[in-house]
Amino acid sequence: MKLHSYDINKNYKTSVAYFSMEFAVDQALKIYSGGLGFLAGSHMRSAYDLKQNIVGIGILWSFGYYDQGRNEDRTLKPNYLRKFYYFLEELEQKVTVRIENSDVVIKAFLLHPEVFGTAPILLLSTDIDENDYLSRTITHKLYDSNERTRIAQEIVLGIGGLKVLEAMNRKVDVYHMNEGHSLPLVYELHSRLKDTQKVKEHVVFTTHTPEAAGNETHRVDFLEEMGFFSSLTKEEVASLCSCHKEKLNLTVEALRNSKRSNAVSKIHKKVAQHMWKEVPDSCEIISITNAQNKKYWTDKTLIRALDEHEDYELQARKKHLKKILFDEVANQSGKMFDPDIFTIVWARRFAEYKRPGLLKYDLRRFEKLLANTQMPVQIIWAGKPYPTDSGAVSLFNDLIYMSHRYKNIAVLIGYELSLSRLLKQGSDLWLNTPRITREASGTSGMSASMNGSIHFSIDDGWHPEFARDRRNAFTIPPVDHLLGHDEQDRIDNKNMMDILEQKILPTYYENPKKWTKIMKNAMTEIDLEFDSTRMAKEYYELLYEYKIEEGGKD
Structure with missing residues (x-):
């Protein structure tokens, strides 16, 4: 199936899959919470303007983040209203991922480029008839407060997204993790390629925040129980991560499994380099300053x-x-x-x-x-x-x-x-x-x-x-x-x-x-x-086209 309704610019032929928990592309599509989504939305709009060979991979949140309402005294009241989006195309492709030793079916929906003027975006949902109620709730709410649900969401995004692309026969040269939420895709790649260097050649990473909440840490045993590591054994995971068999930090492991990563401003580059300077085998952290369309x-x-x-x-x-x-x-x-x-x-x-x-x-x-x-x-x-x-x-x-x-x-x-x-x-x-x-x-x-x-x-x-x-x-x-x-x-x-x-x-x-x-x-x-035109160009020039042998750390 052809995802792009436009002819790809010859300067941007490298095929990129851009994984993000949220995309803010239009008021009518409420699958975002804040700045991360605003950034991803502007990126997808500029990718469309430049006719880049990029596909967004996100999640179709049935209830979005939340709707702001008011109590009688005018104070904040979070509301959760199911959303329906008739402008999305329901695709025939369905894939299965293992979460807590159970099969969960994922269905993909396509946001066509001409709807809002963006690169094509594939949105994944478990809220379908093939799943039991618990599995359906995985894609109900963005950033669900339950840890098990959050990890399940990340498995759907990372492993599910990769499998949907594969089911669509979409060749991908570079997987771009916009924050560490999609890290499970790295372990799915490891389970297939069996070569750390080959995995790194196909993965890049953007870190967005020095805040602890944006750099998740979870127990390795819990992640293994959830299915976070795809089909990898405990021994294989131990050889791949720097977690000392106890806890795993998503940002740390994203840095260790990417060919290059970027901070989102020049100051943030210095902060991130200092924060993660002790990470063994970390990739280089450069700066590509955020921008808006x-x-x-x-x-x-x-x-x-x-x-x-x-x-x-x-x-x-x-x-x-x-x-x-x-x-x-x-x-x-x-x-x-x-x-x-x-x-x-x-x-x-x-x-x-x-x-x-x-x-x-x-x-x-x-x-x-x-x-x-x-x-x-x-x-x-x-x-x-x-x-x-x-x-x-x-x-x-x-x-x-x-x-x-x-x-x-x-x-x-x-x-x-x-x-x-x-x-x-x-x-x-x-x-x-x-x-x-x-x-x-x-x-x-x-x-x-x-x-x-x-x-x-x-x-x-x-x-x-x-x-x-x-x-x-x-x-x-x-x-x-x-x-x-x-x-x-x-x-x-x-x-x-x-x-x-x-x-x-x-x-x-x-x-x-x-x-x-x-x-x-x-x-x-x-x-x-x-303007995000500059940013979208730099992602191709400094991340996607980057070859590991061409440079080292700053």
Whole structure:
């Protein structure tokens, strides 16, 4: 079966299978949770634009991640609603994998390239009549909190994905693991090729985070019981992994079984190289900085005004985009925001290290900011905490409670692709506040900058590669990452508020020409390195076409 509806560009003939737990390609296909999916979605769109020989391999999550609803007191309520996607083609191919000594049948569905303008994506499901109820639940929820279900999901993605490609007679030159979730495919390859070097020649790996939650560790005995190692014996697994027969780290084993791997920013490369420097037989870790698909994310009228050097039209369009966003604010909160007022947005995955509450760390100073009538502000929070992370959910709800007391604060639910685009197009300032060294990339600010929302960020992730302070962005100066968390928060909050009060707000209100110039610089300069066309090219040049004998470690 021919998967590509386009002729492959001769520069990208190497056949690649791109394995990812999530893909965010369109609001209508809710099989993603956050940044990993946004990145994969932009990659698949640029692969389509460049006519690359790549196929996405993911999972068709019956209930998605979760839908954000509200309780009676307006606090967060996770909802799980079964999804149906009639634009996917149900394929005839079915394969079987062994999970906990039972056969589980996997069916594949195809997202054709022309539906959303992406490379073809094969989505796998166990939620079919051939399976018992327990097996059907494997592909119900993205990132299920049950460890057994999570491992089963990874077996379906890795081994199931490889078998589906084989059943379709799809020749694959390179298997790309986007994070370590698809690691079981490595053991399936080992069981067939019986040669570590040959396996490495066909596998590459992208690591996305220094956070422990993104670098899973599990007991080897448990993984063997689940079927994680395909048909390999315990002795064969022991000879392949550095787990000392006790625990196995997915990231470590991905590094040991790939010909090359990449971090997702230049800073992240250094962090990852330091983190994993003791890994025996690790492949080289290079950097390929994340990017976003400009064609998908940007408002075309705004870009036209930029290209035509019409400042008045640019300003008028930005104000119109703010009005569109504020319609959603009114719809959700009953508050009428003013498009003439400076609007700050903090929106991304709710996690402790991202510090969604840093802006209100010094509550007295924060309340003074909210009460300023000379240079007024409006603030919007949005994002999805992991539904069973009580700390993150509690912080989200604390912001909701606080928003009841102030007319110029709103906390929005439904943070998915459509709302994300509204926020990026309709905000003036995109705030990013992770603890230093903890943000591998943080791509949301890229698509915000593409739409004239100025990135105001800790100097981490992709930001140092782009930002020229007060020319195309604003930078919160770095602090010593070895300081205690409370001290880091105190210093970062003070520096952030100083810049906001003394530089950003006066520029916006007192020197609108300069603010427009910063907007234009951001929109122009983000184009150079942070459109995913560059990223998709680099994956071919630096990972897929790379030959092991051509180089060693940095």
